[in-house]
Amino acid sequence: MTHFDRTKRRFLRLAGTGTVVGLAGCLGGDDGQAETTTTTATTETGDDDHEEELPEGVSREEFERGPVPDAYRTARSQADEERNPDELFPKADVKFQEATDAVEAGLTQSGRDCDNCAEYIPDKNGDGFGACARVEGYIGPEDWCSLWESIEEAEAEAEAGEANNSS
Ligand code: SF4
Incomplete structure (x- = not known):
C-alpha cells in the first residue's frame, strides 16, 4: 500500500465520521514554481476568514492551491512520506484552518498542529511556511x-506495512 493510499483511506475514514467535508475525488495538484519573500494579505481557509502573512510575490490563489517552491514539490515529510504534486487535497476539503480555531470548534485536541503532523514538510526557505x-x-x-x-502513528503504520509486505 502506498503512502497516498494510506492517507486516502484515512481521509475516507474521517469523512465517514463527518470530520471532513467534500469528497476525495477532487484531488488537485500544484505543479510549477513560485518565488518566496514576504508581504501581508487576507486569506480564507476552512470555515473562517483570517489574516495571514503571505510570502511576498505569492498570490492568494498560489498560497491556497500552489504551486509551492521547488524545494517542496516532491520533498519528504517529517514521517518520510513523499509529496506528489499531482495527488493533493484542496484545503477546503480537509477543513484546513488554524489549529487554535480547530480546537475551539471541537474538531481536534489542543497540541495537534501541522508542526507535529506526519505529513508536514517544514520551512526550507525562511519564509515561515x-x-x-x-x-x-x-x-x-x-x-x-x-x-x-x-x-x-505514521511510522508505526509504515513499519507494519513493511512487515506485511515481507511476510
Ligand atoms: S501537515 Fe497540516 S495540512 Fe498536512 S496533513 Fe498534517 S495537519 Fe493536514
Whole structure:
C-alpha cells in the first residue's frame, strides 16, 4: 500500500465520521514554481476568514492551491512520506484552518498542529511556511487539517506495512 493510499483511506475514514467535508475525488495538484519573500494579505481557509502573512510575490490563489517552491514539490515529510504534486487535497476539503480555531470548534485536541503532523514538510526557505505531503499550497506550522496524524502513528503504520509486505 502506498503512502497516498494510506492517507486516502484515512481521509475516507474521517469523512465517514463527518470530520471532513467534500469528497476525495477532487484531488488537485500544484505543479510549477513560485518565488518566496514576504508581504501581508487576507486569506480564507476552512470555515473562517483570517489574516495571514503571505510570502511576498505569492498570490492568494498560489498560497491556497500552489504551486509551492521547488524545494517542496516532491520533498519528504517529517514521517518520510513523499509529496506528489499531482495527488493533493484542496484545503477546503480537509477543513484546513488554524489549529487554535480547530480546537475551539471541537474538531481536534489542543497540541495537534501541522508542526507535529506526519505529513508536514517544514520551512526550507525562511519564509515561515512549509508544505504538506497531502494538502495543496503553503502550510504554516500552526495550522491543522482533518488528515492530521502523529509522526509516531505514521511510522508505526509504515513499519507494519513493511512487515506485511515481507511476510
Ligand atoms: S495537519 Fe497540516 S501537515 Fe498534517 S496533513 Fe493536514 S495540512 Fe498536512
